[in-house]
Amino acid sequence: MEPSTKRRRFQRSPSPVYKLDGEDDSYDPYIPVAQRRQQKLAKLKSWGANAEQRARKEQDEIDEREDAQREEELLREKARKERTLLLEAQEVHMKKAAEASKKTESEKAEEADAEILEAIKSRRKLASDMELAKGIQYTEPLKTSWRPPRYVRERSEEQNQKIRDKYHILVDGEDIPPPIEHFVDMKIPEPILDFLKANRIVSPTPIQLQGIPTAFSGRDIIGIAFTGSGKTLAFCLPLIMLALEEETKLPFVRGEGPVGIILCPSRELANQTYENVVTWCSALAKGGKYPQLNTLLCIGGISMNEQSHVMSKGLHIVVATPGRLIDMLEKKRFTFNNCKYLCMDEADRMIDLGFEDDVRNIMSFFKRQRQTLLFSATMPRKIQDFAQESLIRPVLVNVGRAGAANLDVLQVVEYVKQEAKMVYLLECLQKTPPPVIIFSENKNEVDDIQEYLLLKGVEAVAIHGSKTQEERQYAIKSFKSGAKDVMVASGVASKGLDFNDIQHVIIFSMPKEIEDYVHQIGRTGRSGKTGIATTFVNMNTPEQTLLDLKYLLMEAGQKVPPFLTTIEDPRAAHGGILKGCSVCGGLGHGISNCPKLEDAKRREMASHRGDDLGGY
C-alpha cells in the first residue's frame, strides 16, 4: 500500500475545485501510464493547436492594434495638419486683421489729416478781393532792368546747380535766376557795399546769394532759411534797388509812393526792419551820388505825426504791421497806386489760419501787379503750398529744412520742477556772460521773473504785449545798447529780433508750438556765431511738445536727455511712417493733433487778435 500512499501524496491536488459534502478529498483515481501518456500527448497537441491559434489571434490583434494605431496616427497627423493649417489660416487671418486694423488706424489719421488739409486748401487764394472778383490772374513775373553780369549769365544750369549744392540751397520753380556768390556781382551800389563791408558783411549768406538775384529779377519768392541767416537783407535790398530805380527815373513828390511795403507780424520786428532800411538808405545817399529814399514806419502805438516829415515828401518804402497799415490805407494817408513790391517777414505767421484776411485786405489796395516775397525760418509744407498757389511763377529758395533749428545753437534741455525754476534760473544765468534773453509764454510770469531778478540785483528789462509802446521800446533800446544784461520776454513779442551777440537764451516755459521754440532759440547763434539755449521742461510740458522737441534735438544732432529718450511716439506703435506735421512742421505729431491748428481754431472762435499782429 506504500506506493499508493506515495502516489497519492504526489498526485494530491493542492486545492480541489469542486468538493461535495461528504466527499473524501484524498481519493485519487488510478490512470495507467500509457493512458496518461496518451492524454498528455493529446493535451500537448491541443496546446500546440491552441498556441498556434492564440499566436495567430495575437498576431491578428497586434496587426489590428497596429492598424488602429497607424490609422489613429494618420488621423492624428491629419488633424495635426488640419490644425496647423487652421492655425496658420487663423494666424494669417489675425495678422491680416491686425494689419487691417493698423491700416485703419493710420488710414483714419490720414483721413482726418486729409479733411483738415482740404479745409486749409479751400481757403481763398491770397489775392485782393478785386482780383478775385474780376478773375484777374497774372501769369508773368514783373519785368526788371536788372541783369546778372555776363559771366554769370553764361554759366550753364549744371554750374549753377553746383554752386547751390555747395551752399546746400534747394530751389524749386521755373527759370530760376542764377545764384551769385559775391555782392559786387549783384550790382549793388558801391556806398551800400562799403557800408556792408564796414559792418563785416562781406559775402552773401546762402539765402542771400540765391534770394537777392531772384528778387532782383522781379520774381515772386518763398524764402526759407534758419534764424539769423540774413533774410532781412535778402528782402530789403531788392526793395531799396527798386525804389532807387523809380526815383532815378522820375523823382517822387509829396503824395507819391510807396514803391513797396514790408509787412511784419510785430511792432518790434517792424521797428527793427525799419531801422535797417533807414540805415541802408542813408548809406546809399551818403556821398551824394544817389538820392535819399524815404521810409515810413507804420505801426500801432506810435503817433504818425512824428513822421510828418516823411509824409511831406515822396514816400518810397513803408515798413508796417497789418493793423496800422490798413488803418492808414483806409484813411487814404497814402495809396498803393504805384506800389509793386509786397514782402512779408515771418510770412507763415502772417498768412496762417485766421490772419490771412488782413493780408487779403492789404492786397486789395494794390492797383497793379506786384512782386510778392514771403520769408521765414519756419514754413510748413502746407503753408508753402497755399502760398505757392497765390504767387506768380514763384521760386522757392530753401536753405535747410523749414522749421529746423539753427545748428550754431547748442541746445540744452533740463528737467526743472515748477517750484524750483526761479532759483535755478539764477544759477543758469551764470553759464555765460550777458546779454541773455529769458522767454516765458505767460505775461504775468514775464513780470514775475523780471521782479525776481531785479530783487536779486540782476539788471533786467521785460517786454510783452501788455506793455505800452514806450515801455517796449525802452526795453529793447536799453538791452540792445548793453545798458541791461537780461531781457525777459514773452515769445511773440520778440520774434525775429536781432540783438547783438546774445550769449544765452533761457526758455523758462517751453512754448506749445515747436516753431516758436525754433524762433526763440534763434535769438542766439546768429550770423555765424555760436550760442547756448537752455530750456526748462517738467510735468507741465505736454508730452506732444516734448516729442516735437526730442525729434528736433535729434535732427540737429544735439544731446537728447534721458527723460526725453523714454518718451514713446504713439505713431511708431502703429507702424506708421513718421513724417512731420504739414501744418506746423513739428516732427513729433500728425496734423490731426497739431497745437497750432488748435490754437488757430481757438483764436478764430474767440475772434481775438493777438497783440503780436497788433499794430492797431
Ligand SMILES: Nc1ncnc2c1ncn2[C@@H]1O[C@H](COP(=O)(O)OP(=O)(O)OP(=O)(O)O)[C@@H](O)[C@H]1O
Ligand atoms: N552776409 C552776411 N554776413 C555776415 N553777417 C550778416 C550777413 N547778412 C546779415 N548778417 C547779419 O546777421 C544777423 C542776422 O540777420 P537777420 O536778422 O536778417 O536774420 P534772419 O534770417 O532774418 O533771422 P530771423 O529768422 O531770426 O529773423 C544780422 O545782425 C545781420 O546784420
